[in-house]
Amino acid sequence: MGIVNSPACTFCHVSDESLEHLFLYCPISSVFWLSVTEWLKSFFTTMDLLTSCNVMFGLFRKDMPLLNHIILLGKQGIYQSRHLNVKPSLSLLKTKLKNAYQLELLIAKQNNSIDIHNAKWKAMLPFIFCL
Numbered sequence: 001m002g003i004v005n006s007p008a009c010t011f012c013h014v015s016d017e018s019l020e021h022l023f024l025y026c027p028i029s030s031v032f033w034l035s036v037t038e039w040l041k042s043f044f045t046t047m048d049l050l051t052s053c054n055v056m057f058g059l060f061r062k063d064m065p066l067l068n069h070i071i072l073l074g075k076q077g078i079y080q081s082r083h084l085n086v087k088p089s090l091s092l093l094k095t096k097l098k099n100a101y102q103l104e105l106l107i108a109k110q111n112n113s114i115d116i117h118n119a120k121w122k123a124m125l126p127f128i129f130c131l
Contacts, residue, residue, distance in 0.1 A: 010082045022082065023075055024052045032088040036074055039090055040067075043123045066120050073097060094127075101128050 009017040011028035023029055033055060044067070055075070058068045073096045074088075081088040101121055108117035121128065 010085065011087065020056070023078060024055060028087055029078055032078065032090070033074070035090045036070070036093060040070070043127065066124060069100065069120075070097065073100065097124070098128065 007016045009015050009021055009026050011022075011026050015021050015026070017026075024033075044064070055071055058071060061067075070093070074093055077092045077096060078088045081092070101124070104117055104121075108114050
């Protein structure tokens with residue numbers, strides 16, 4: 001994760017920073033994941049899915065590939081926020097998600113796979129169309 005002057009967490013400055021602490025147990029990251037979970041409840045009915053194990057390793061459900069994508073984008077946002085020395089935010093995740101949707105839509109159009117694309121993103125379309 002890079003050489004730093006102190007082993008303390010970049011966000012909370014209390015615990016030693018490890019991947020588990022950074023992505024799961026840091027109070028700043030925990031608040032981020034809680035906000036993500038609350039936001040996702042408006043799109044997915046079974047949103048007790050963002051447990052610490054699921055955030056760390058992903059979901060073992062083939063019927064919800066978008067949730068794994070969101071988890072990856074969330075972890076990327078936490079890591080980028082760490083380097084920018086800012087708190088991770090739901091608004092950053094939403095921006096990343098909109099960009100991912102638009103990029104995947106372009107690729108799907110080029111590959112004539114719009115149906116697959118739409119099946120993945122159907123739960124989030126109300127959010128995406130609020131651009």
